[in-house]
Amino acid sequence: MSEGIHVATTVNGDAVEYVCSPRETLLDVLRNRLGLTGAKEGCGTGDCGACSVTVDGRLVCSCLVLGAEADGREVTTVEGLSTGGKLHPLQTKFIEHAALQCGICTPGFLVSAKALLDRNPDPNEEEIRYALAGNLCRCTGYDKIVRAVSAAAKEIRNSNANR
Amino acid sequence: MATDTTFTNQEFKIVGTRPPRPDGVDKVTGRARFGADASAAGQLVGLVLRSPHAHAKIKKIDTSKAEKLKGVKAVVTSADLPDLTKGDRGMFDMLENCMARDRALYDGHAVAAVAAIDAETARQALKLIKVDYEVLPHVTDVDEAMKPNAPIVQPYIRTAGIEPKPTKASNVAQKSEFGHGDVEAGFKQADVIVERSYKTEQTHQGYIEPHACLASVGPDGQGELWVTTQGHFTFRNVCAGLLGMDIAKLKVTSSEIGGGFGGKTHVWAEPVALALSRKANRPVKLVMTREEVFRATGPTCSTSIDVKIGATKDGRITAATATLRYQDGAFTSIWGMLGAMTSFACYDLANVKSVGYDVLVNRPKVAAYRAPSAPMAAFAVESTMDLLAAELKMDPIDLRIRNAAKEGTRASYGPTYGPIGIGPTLQAAKNHPHMKAPLGKNQGRGMACGFWFNFGGQTCTDLNIGVDGTVSLTVGTVDVGGSRASLSLIAAEELGIPYDRIKCTIADTASLGHNDTTEGSRGTFSSGMATIFAARNAIQVLKARAAKMWDIDVADVDWKNGRAVALRAEHGNLNELTLGEIAAKSPQTGGPIAGHNETVADGAGVSFATHICDIEVDPETGKTKILRYTVIQDAGKAIHPDYVEGQFQGAAAQGIGWALNEEYIYGTDGRLQNAGFLDYRIPVCSDLPFIDTQILEIPNPGHPYGVRGVGETSIVPPLAAIANALSNAAGVRMTHIPMSPPRVLKAIKNGRH
Numbered sequence: 011m012s013e014g015i016h017v018a019t020t021v022n023g024d025a026v027e028y029v030c031s032p033r034e035t036l037l038d039v040l041r042n043r044l045g046l047t048g049a050k051e052g053c054g055t056g057d058c059g060a061c062s063v064t065v066d067g068r069l070v071c072s073c074l075v076l077g078a079e080a081d082g083r084e085v086t087t088v089e090g091l092s093t094g095g096k097l098h099p100l101q102t103k104f105i106e107h108a109a110l111q112c113g114i115c116t117p118g119f120l121v122s123a124k125a126l127l128d129r130n131p132d133p134n135e136e137e138i139r140y141a142l143a144g145n146l147c148r149c150t151g152y153d154k155i156v157r158a159v160s161a162a163a164k165e166i167r168n169s170n171a172n173r
Numbered sequence: 174m175a176t177d178t179t180f181t182n183q184e185f186k187i188v189g190t191r192p193p194r195p196d197g198v199d200k201v202t203g204r205a206r207f208g209a210d211a212s213a214a215g216q217l218v219g220l221v222l223r224s225p226h227a228h229a230k231i232k233k234i235d236t237s238k239a240e241k242l243k244g245v246k247a248v249v250t251s252a253d254l255p256d257l258t259k260g261d262r263g264m265f266d267m268l269e270n271c272m273a274r275d276r277a278l279y280d281g282h283a284v285a286a287v288a289a290i291d292a293e294t295a296r297q298a299l300k301l302i303k304v305d306y307e308v309l310p311h312v313t314d315v316d317e318a319m320k321p322n323a324p325i326v327q328p329y330i331r332t333a334g335i336e337p338k339p340t341k342a343s344n345v346a347q348k349s350e351f352g353h354g355d356v357e358a359g360f361k362q363a364d365v366i367v368e369r370s371y372k373t374e375q376t377h378q379g380y381i382e383p384h385a386c387l388a389s390v391g392p393d394g395q396g397e398l399w400v401t402t403q404g405h406f407t408f409r410n411v412c413a414g415l416l417g418m419d420i421a422k423l424k425v426t427s428s429e430i431g432g433g434f435g436g437k438t439h440v441w442a443e444p445v446a447l448a449l450s451r452k453a454n455r456p457v458k459l460v461m462t463r464e465e466v467f468r469a470t471g472p473t474c475s476t477s478i479d480v481k482i483g484a485t486k487d488g489r490i491t492a493a494t495a496t497l498r499y500q501d502g503a504f505t506s507i508w509g510m511l512g513a514m515t516s517f518a519c520y521d522l523a524n525v526k527s528v529g530y531d532v533l534v535n536r537p538k539v540a541a542y543r544a545p546s547a548p549m550a551a552f553a554v555e556s557t558m559d560l561l562a563a564e565l566k567m568d569p570i571d572l573r574i575r576n577a578a579k580e581g582t583r584a585s586y587g588p589t590y591g592p593i594g595i596g597p598t599l600q601a602a603k604n605h606p607h608m609k610a611p612l613g614k615n616q617g618r619g620m621a622c623g624f625w626f627n628f629g630g631q632t633c634t635d636l637n638i639g640v641d642g643t644v645s646l647t648v649g650t651v652d653v654g655g656s657r658a659s660l661s662l663i664a665a666e667e668l669g670i671p672y673d674r675i676k677c678t679i680a681d682t683a684s685l686g687h688n689d690t691t692e693g694s695r696g697t698f699s700s701g702m703a704t705i706f707a708a709r710n711a712i713q714v715l716k717a718r719a720a721k722m723w724d725i726d727v728a729d730v731d732w733k734n735g736r737a738v739a740l741r742a743e744h745g746n747l748n749e750l751t752l753g754e755i756a757a758k759s760p761q762t763g764g765p766i767a768g769h770n771e772t773v774a775d776g777a778g779v780s781f782a783t784h785i786c787d788i789e790v791d792p793e794t795g796k797t798k799i800l801r802y803t804v805i806q807d808a809g810k811a812i813h814p815d816y817v818e819g820q821f822q823g824a825a826a827q828g829i830g831w832a833l834n835e836e837y838i839y840g841t842d843g844r845l846q847n848a849g850f851l852d853y854r855i856p857v858c859s860d861l862p863f864i865d866t867q868i869l870e871i872p873n874p875g876h877p878y879g880v881r882g883v884g885e886t887s888i889v890p891p892l893a894a895i896a897n898a899l900s901n902a903a904g905v906r907m908t909h910i911p912m913s914p915p916r917v918l919k920a921i922k923n924g925r926h
Contacts, residue, residue, distance in 0.1 A: 031293065033293065038292075041209075041210075046203070047203065047206070047207075047209075047210040048202070048203020048204070049203070050207065050209070050381070050382065050431070051209065051383070051460075052381040052382065052383070052431075052463065052850075053463040053849065053850050054462060054463060055463065055849055055850070055851065057463075057849065057850035057851045058381055058463075058850050060381055087203065088201075088202065088203040089202065089203045091201075091202070092202060097198070097201065097202075100201075101198075101201035101202065104197075104201050105193045105194065105197035105198070105201060106193065107815075108191070108194070108655070108815035108816060108818075108819055110197070110200055110201070111432075111653070111654035111655060111816070111819050111823060112380070112381075112382070112429070112430060112431050112432045112433075112653060112654060113196070113200030113201075113205055113429065113431070114207055114380075114381045114382040114429075114431025114432060115381050115431075116200050116201055117201075117203045120201060135863075136859075138858075139858045139859040139861075140858075140859045142857075142858040142859075143857045143858050143859040143860075144857075145857075145858070146381055146850060146855060146857065147381070147858075148378075148379050148380055148381055148432050148434070148823070148826075148827070148855060149432055149654060149819070149823045150819055150822060150823050150826075151822035151823050151825060151826030151856075151861060151864050152826070152856075152858040152861055153822045153861075153863050153864050154815075154818075154819060154822070155858070156858065156863070157863075
């Protein structure tokens with residue numbers, strides 16, 4: 011068997027250490043070694059976006075990143091989206107707008123949508139649709155997802171304006 | 174009567190509102206546990222070795238090297254899954270599909286499996302298994318498979334439905350015929366006759382969650398299975414049967430399900446995972462790759478269909494016929510029969526005949542896909558309807574309204590309709606602003622109709638009231654798209670308490686009686702019915718307890734707005750008792766308060782939809798863009814309208830993908846060439862517009878609330894609606910689905926119509 015690699019990284023703000031095989035993906039590490047099963051494997055080839063996480067703020071498919079590559083980085087998963095016992099506005103709006111049916115793609119959509127709103131707080135419909143084009147959903151036809159992201163963006167803008 | 178299924182037209186206080194779903198927080202935080210999210214101490218990784226050949230004799234399998242590899246705990250082949258099916262061909266087919274026996278029948282057919290301490294070891298072990306194949310001739314096309322000299326997929330097959338019964342083996346498993354009247358006489362009365370042939374390619378449900386399970390079987394013959402499934406009770410019965418286990422000793426728990434659309438109604442690798450666990454005496458987790466999902470689970474049929482429709486000059490159809498050839502993969506089923514049954518269900522026809530053929534080919538076993546078989550038949554019939562309208566110089570929607578089925582119409586597949594929604598959806602479409610919106614260059618509008626039967630089936634539900642007055646609702650139909658919210662609404666409505674006092678749980682197989690698989694749009698229909706009856710039974714208990722608390726006759730107690738009310742003037746001094754107050758006293762008045770119901774939910778109401786779509790074709794590339802899409806469907810009664818709309822939108826999106834892009838591409842070697850989401854492209858967010866919905870509510874007389882199933886019908890119209898729009902935009906009649914850019918470009922280059 012291949013030799014293990016020692017990795018020290020940060021996941022959702024917490025310092026984490028693990029030993030993984032050089033073949034293991036970041037998704038495998040998150041799910042099987044760290045117990046963070048929010049990111050899903052829908053394809054293993056970077057086509058479905060269900061495994062979306064951010065590494066140093068950059069949106070990636072964790073099935074295409076090696077566990078060893080996370081060394082010294084900051085990884086954020088869907089489990090890190092809500093802070094202080096409060097849901098993120100994207101999470102609230104996804105529930106309010108019925109933007110999920112089965113929910114398997116939801117973690118990936120939330121992470122992708124957060125990455126979009128972090129760089130573009132006021133996206134129009136087309137910008138939302140293209141930003142989320144790397145995330146497959148087979149249940150909803152995307153209608154309510156686009157509406158939920160739009161509503162969350164508005165809420166975040168309003169709460170920032172009221173600060 | 175507590176269990177009267179008749180529609181009562183009651184006024185609703187809570188049903189029809191849009192509260193948040195109870196599993197919402199779990200699903201937006203990553204806490205919800207799907208098939209691959211469970212683990213057990215000491216679990217092994219299970220992997221399956223699959224045939225690279227479309228058709229091959231398996232001469233020998235040598236597993237000795239794999240067994241000797243360090244870390245490998247079990248290797249299984251068909252020898253570890255002996256035939257216990259006692260002549261039950263349906264069960265044997267499932268056994269053979271789970272693990273090939275003497276022959277591999279399609280590219281991807283399982284031939285062996287391993288369980289090892291980790292994925293790397295398991296992958297290495299698969300490479301050490303040596304399978305000695307003798308490659309046999311194969312056939313993957315439905316029309317080719319029907320030819321006399323085609324390679325035979327299942328030598329035992331003699332075509333059913335033909336008299337006298339054939340003596341020679343054939344790939345045609347079954348011929349089925351439906352209709353009434355005299356079509357020859359009908360065509361003689363016609364002023365115009367249109368005839369056309371169509372083909373549709375094979376598509377996959379494309380659920381984002383691959384099949385996954387965690388199996389554990391002990392040496393005492395008891396087992397547990399955690400699995401993503403649409404029917405854990407069915408899985409329990411089938412797995413127990415195939416493995417020779419007692420049904421009661423196999424507990425199956427349905428995980429959250431990451432999409433199914435019919436594809437998770439059959440067992441695939443679950444019996445193999447159980448066999449591995451039994452042999453290794455350790456839990457085994459088996460998760461399919463996306464490639465395995467495409468190659469080795471159940472997509473829908475590819476088809477070849479001929480349609481002929483005749484009408485008088487004023488647009489009345491005098492006769493209609495269809496011949497429908499559906500491939501079932503390597504195992505026989507009823508998909509061609511269902512195609513024949515659904516083909517003309519929208520119309521009121523005096524003379525109609527449809528003939529379906531179920532045909533075997535060397536492709537994976539076909540499974541249900543959302544209104545299975547109906548979209549292809551509707552594509553052929555609804556395209557021909559537009560051709561007929563053009564010949565008659567009639568508006569296509571007026572032609573359909575003129576011939577629409579209505580209450581009292583004898584359906585082409587046999588029964589006589591009660592109140593139905595085809596006429597109302599057509600009228601709503603005609604009146605919809607979408608119909609009058611302007612169109613630009615290279616743009617066109619199309620419309621089409623769709624039908625689905627819907628289903629009820631065996632259902633069992635428990636309702637338990639806690640001492641604090643909150644209610645546990647326990648159901649056995651899997652929640653595929655928000656049904657826990659709908660069922661909680663129904664329980665709240667019946668009991669007269671707020672929605673957030675109900676907690677709905679999907680029970681495992683040890684905790685509730687048998688529930689049929691969640692298919693046929695039956696979840697909210699049938700579990701909703703059982704929930705109504707369970708709640709009404711609980712109310713009987715609540716009334717009895719109130720009578721005891723008041724020390725009066727139970728006949729003098731009524732239940733209103735979530736409270737027990739004492740009738741008769743002499744009880745005027747008794748204050749109403751809330752459900753909570755009665756529940757709090759339950760330990761003293763007779764113990765826990767519960768309601769239960771088991772039923773066969775008959776009376777499912779048929780469902781119809783009409784869709785309108787605008788598209789734009791790029792004449793340079795042949796690419797079709799959906800500009801606007803409207804779904805109009807009869808829901809009977811929308812319990813939670815958000816999730817009804819969601820079903821309409823999702824079904825339309827799947828139909829759009831099927832119409833424009835999705836197809837299984839087989840090489841001449843019989844191998845699937847596009848087993849991944851990159852090359853099998855389902856619609857992404859930027860491919861689609863908002864999908865507008867209009868819910869019609871024509872009550873189903875066979876349900877107390879008037880509910881019809883809503884999940885499937887709207888995948889039926891898109892294929893033809895888009896083909897009709899394309900015809901109007903580019904002047905080409907597409908008769909081959911998908912209408913991918915190369916096909917459309919070729920049609921444009923070959924000239925108009």
